[in-house]
Amino acid sequence: MKPKVAIFSLTGCEGCSLAILELEDRLLDILDAVEVVNFREGMTERTWDIDIGFVDGAVSTPQDETEVRHIREHCTTLVAIGACACLGGLNTLKNHQPEEDYRRYVYGDRAEWFPTITARPISSVVKVDYELPGCPMIKEEFLRFVTHALAGRTFTLPDHAVCVECKKRGNLCLYEKGEICLGPMTRAGCDAICPTYGSKCEACRGILNEDVLKAAGINLREQYNVELDDVLADLQLFGAYQAKALP
Amino acid sequence: MLDRVISRDDLHALIDGLALQRRLIGPVVRKAPECRPPWRYFYQPVDRAEQLDLSFSYCVYSPKPFLFPPQETLFQFERVDGGFTARPQLADRPTALVGVHPCDLNAIQLLDHVFSAAPADRHYRARRDNTFIVGVDCARPCTDGVFCADLDSHEAHGGFDVMLYPLDGDAESAGTTPGRYGVVFGSRAGGEWVRYGRRGEVPTAADERTFDRYQRQKRTAFPHALKTPADELPQLLERSYDSLLWEATARRCYSCGSCNLVCPTCYCFDIKDQTTLGGDGGQRRRQWDGCQLRGFAQVAGGHNFRSRPAARLRHRIYRKAKWIRERTGLRGCVGCARCDRACTARINTVEIYNQLTEEV
Ligand code: SF4
Ligand code: SF4
Ligand code: SF4
Ligand code: SF4
Numbered sequence: 256m257k258p259k260v261a262i263f264s265l266t267g268c269e270g271c272s273l274a275i276l277e278l279e280d281r282l283l284d285i286l287d288a289v290e291v292v293n294f295r296e297g298m299t300e301r302t303w304d305i306d307i308g309f310v311d312g313a314v315s316t317p318q319d320e321t322e323v324r325h326i327r328e329h330c331t332t333l334v335a336i337g338a339c340a341c342l343g344g345l346n347t348l349k350n351h352q353p354e355e356d357y358r359r360y361v362y363g364d365r366a367e368w369f370p371t372i373t374a375r376p377i378s379s380v381v382k383v384d385y386e387l388p389g390c391p392m393i394k395e396e397f398l399r400f401v402t403h404a405l406a407g408r409t410f411t412l413p414d415h416a417v418c419v420e421c422k423k424r425g426n427l428c429l430y431e432k433g434e435i436c437l438g439p440m441t442r443a444g445c446d447a448i449c450p451t452y453g454s455k456c457e458a459c460r461g462i463l464n465e466d467v468l469k470a471a472g473i474n475l476r477e478q479y480n481v482e483l484d485d486v487l488a489d490l491q492l493f494g495a496y497q498a499k500a501l502p
Numbered sequence: 503m504l505d506r507v508i509s510r511d512d513l514h515a516l517i518d519g520l521a522l523q524r525r526l527i528g529p530v531v532r533k534a535p536e537c538r539p540p541w542r543y544f545y546q547p548v549d550r551a552e553q554l555d556l557s558f559s560y561c562v563y564s565p566k567p568f569l570f571p572p573q574e575t576l577f578q579f580e581r582v583d584g585g586f587t588a589r590p591q592l593a594d595r596p597t598a599l600v601g602v603h604p605c606d607l608n609a610i611q612l613l614d615h616v617f618s619a620a621p622a623d624r625h626y627r628a629r630r631d632n633t634f635i636v637g638v639d640c641a642r643p644c645t646d647g648v649f650c651a652d653l654d655s656h657e658a659h660g661g662f663d664v665m666l667y668p669l670d671g672d673a674e675s676a677g678t679t680p681g682r683y684g685v686v687f688g689s690r691a692g693g694e695w696v697r698y699g700r701r702g703e704v705p706t707a708a709d710e711r712t713f714d715r716y717q718r719q720k721r722t723a724f725p726h727a728l729k730t731p732a733d734e735l736p737q738l739l740e741r742s743y744d745s746l747l748w749e750a751t752a753r754r755c756y757s758c759g760s761c762n763l764v765c766p767t768c769y770c771f772d773i774k775d776q777t778t779l780g781g782d783g784g785q786r787r788r789q790w791d792g793c794q795l796r797g798f799a800q801v802a803g804g805h806n807f808r809s810r811p812a813a814r815l816r817h818r819i820y821r822k823a824k825w826i827r828e829r830t831g832l833r834g835c836v837g838c839a840r841c842d843r844a845c846t847a848r849i850n851t852v853e854i855y856n857q858l859t860e861e862v
Contacts, residue, residue: 284779398779406781414797415759422763422844423572423790425544425563430846432538439756439846453535466811470756470847478754478848 258306258404261293263326265312265319265377266346271337271392272311278394285398288405305330307404311392313339313346313494315374327381332404335376335383336397338390338459343494345390346374351491376494385410389445390459390493396444413443416463417456421447429455435479435486440467441495458495465502472501505693506685507669507709508702513683516699517551517636520598524634526550527568528600529558545599556601557668557680560644564606564766564840565599569629570613572763573789576625576773580783588786592628600636605650605836607637607661609766612832614661616769625788634691637662638683641716642723649852650837651724653732663692669712684713727852729859735823742858743816751854752812754847755794761818761841761849762792767826767834770798793817819854 262272272294276282293301293308308330314320327333338344349357350373358366377383387396396412403410413419417438421428429436429450436455438447442463449456462468475481483501490496508516520526529543530553536542543558545565571593579588602610617626637658643650650656658665665688668680685702687693696702705713730738762768772791777784791798794814799807808814826834835851842850 281779288779402777402779402781405779406777415795416756418756418758418760418846419763419790419792419795422760425567425572427532427536427542427544427562428760428844428846431542431843436846439758439760467756470754470811473754474847 257288257290259292259302259304260289261291261305261308261326261330262295263293263308263310263312263322264295265310265323265340266315266374267312267337267339267344269311271340272309274391274394275309275397278398281398285401289401303329307332307334309334309336310377311335311337311340313343313374314377314380315346315349315371317370317372320372320380323377323380332384333377333381334385334387334400335378336387337392338388338461338493340377341386341388342459342461343374343376343497345493347491347494347497350374350497374494386412388412388442388460393445414463415443416467417441417443417445417447417450417460419443420445421450424451426450429453435475435481435489437486437489437495440471440490455489457489457492459493460495461493462490462495468496469502475501503686504667504684504705504709504713505687506696506702507705508666508683508685508696510681510683512701513666514551516695516701517554517598517600519699520600520634520695521549521551524596524598526598526600527565528554529556529561531555531558545601551600554601556638556666558601558644560603560648560838562840563764564609564838565602566606566609566613566766568597568599569610569633570617570626570769573787574625575785575787578783578785581781590624592625594628594632596632596634597629598634598636602635602637602662603640603644604637604658605648605655605838606766607635607658608653608655608833608836609838610635611659611661612767612826612830612834613769615830615832634695635662635664635688636692637665637688639665639667639720641668641720643725645839647727647839647842647850647852648837649727649839652726652728653833653835653837655833655836656720656724658688660688662688664688664695667713667716669709669716684709684716727856729856732823735855736828738855738858738862739820739824741862745858745861747854747857747861748812748816751849752810752815755811755815755849756847757794757796757811757814758846759792759795760844760846762794763790764840764844765822765835766838766840767822767836768792793821815849819851822851823855 308326335341362369400410420443434455437458438456440462441456441458442460527545527547530546531541531543533541543561545561575591577588577590579586617623665686667684669682669684670680770791771788773788775784775786822835
């Protein structure tokens with residue numbers, strides 16, 4: 256029996272579920288191996304008997320919260336895909352602004368019509384079995400997850416920093432240009448795409464662990480002459496770190 | 503003793519000849535936008551000798567990736583009626599590495615030793631056996647912070663087919679292009695390359711005197727950085743296992759592994775299978791690993807033999823200055839300071855050795 260797969264979107268650009276459609280040549284192989292039963296971007300027929308549910312987007316409205324609970328009830332395995340679902344993503348930028356301001360800014364004079372809550376990852380509302388982070392989600396990682404799931408193998412995310420992939424690609428480190436790249440703190444898996452194209456990592460795949468944040472706090476205070484608020488803003492961009500100061 | 507002297511133009515002609523038969527790799531300068539001054543050098547494939555800068559300072563990465571790549575497929579496998587078949591993948595494309603500094607030659611000697619010990623690593627050997635290496639000597643330290651002279655790895659001790667000594671480059675001023683090189687053969691292939699190429703001359707007594715002077719100047723050009731002589735580092739570390747320095751330093755460590763991954767002597771790897779979606783075939787791949795990475799010493803069941811950053815930092819330093827030396831008699835560290843330059847936490851190995859020296 257082919258596993259029944261569904262794809263859902265909460266608040267976000269739905270770019271991650273689109274990324275699945277962008278798998279193009281590999282998509283046919285996947286469709287051969289699974290049965291897609293619920294996918295707004297790609298079909299009209301829907302059922303609610305689901306083995307693996309993929310969710311992109313953050314929980315950012317009361318409807319999101321209701322919807323994700325409903326999805327959880329109907330999926331044996333729930334997988335958060337993309338920075339929004341895994342970390343809250345860009346949506347969390349509003350968490351650092353007064354609600355009145357961002358509501359006016361986003362919805363104009365219809366602001367009262369749209370209820371909104373603090374943006375958060377779906378794991379803060381329901382139990383999530385796997386996370387495939389990144390903005391957007393990494394297609395190869397999605398394929399690797401599906402391959403593992405079909406074979407019944409345990410899937411794990413890389414447990415090392417973006418620097419590993421950056422060094423393997425032979426890049427010149429951005430610190431040599433005086434930039435504060437978040438690579439040493441951020442979970443790898445993106446093949447260091449941002450540093451490879453000359454932009455510092457902004458931790459869209461999330462922070463590795465508490466230890467690296469502590470190390471960052473010490474290093475940036477003791478070894479570098481930088482505005483900590485700027486670094487904090489980068490850490491907050493995708494919701495990787497929400498606190499007001501580095502440990 | 504020199505085997506030949508050769509002019510810059512003749513050398514270029516020889517290298518261009520090499521490029522007809524081999525993929526040519528050597529130091530190339532990269533400027534903006536990737537680099538800000540000072541410009542950085544990288545080993546990369548080129549077509550002609552002219553594109554190389556043999557008076558380069560240092561290359562950001564060592565030539566190791568061309569012998570032991572960051573990731574490679576070892577073999578492909580496929581399910582066939584109940585069993586499976588496997589096809590090894592060996593990279594035997596003829597390659598010439600031109601412009602390798604003594605530190606990196608010493609590191610290549612260690613890689614050769616490790617990957618050739620029985621059972622030899624066929625994948626490494628295939629690349630190595632098809633690689634022709636032309637070393638070029640450093641008349642002065644390539645940059646601040648290196649400690650190659652402490653480890654006597656500012657001199658080539660082998661690992662090359664041909665070694666070049668820049669004879670009339672001015673040892674005092676960086677970046678001058680020498681017009682003449684002294685040549686030392688390191689292998690039969692190296693000697694044949696120069697002799698059959700009909701380039702270069704037999705050195706005269708005056709050339710030998712120039713070479714002597716070059717070596718004397720070189721000895722004074724390299725400062726020493728370590729307070730403990732390199733051959734006493736194993737004893738120093740032996741005494742320092744419980745030093746507080748490891749925790750104190752590692753509180754800054756990200757465990758990012760950059761120090762491992764840029765190191766010319768790090769040879770650890772991990773092996774993983776990549777299977778097709780249907781599970782009926784795939785590839786066995788290996789990629790660089792590093793002892794500073796958290797998962798490195800984690801075993802089945804989840805136990806981690808070195809779960810603390812301090813234990814991992816200590817382990818790396820012990821490998822570099824003690825265990826590899828004791829086990830192989832070769833240098834585990836060649837003093838290139840790439841680890842120190844790569845560390846965004848500014849953890850510095852020379853400081854570690856010198857602080858330990860102060861402690862005991
Ligand atoms: S550029 Fe960023 S990711 Fe790359 S090595 Fe430097 S700090 Fe790490
Ligand atoms: S380098 Fe950083 S910001 Fe860029 S894709 Fe990777 S994790 Fe995301
Ligand atoms: S490069 Fe520095 S921060 Fe990264 S693992 Fe090595 S010592 Fe630690
Ligand atoms: S440990 Fe550091 S100095 Fe020694 S060979 Fe490796 S990168 Fe160079």
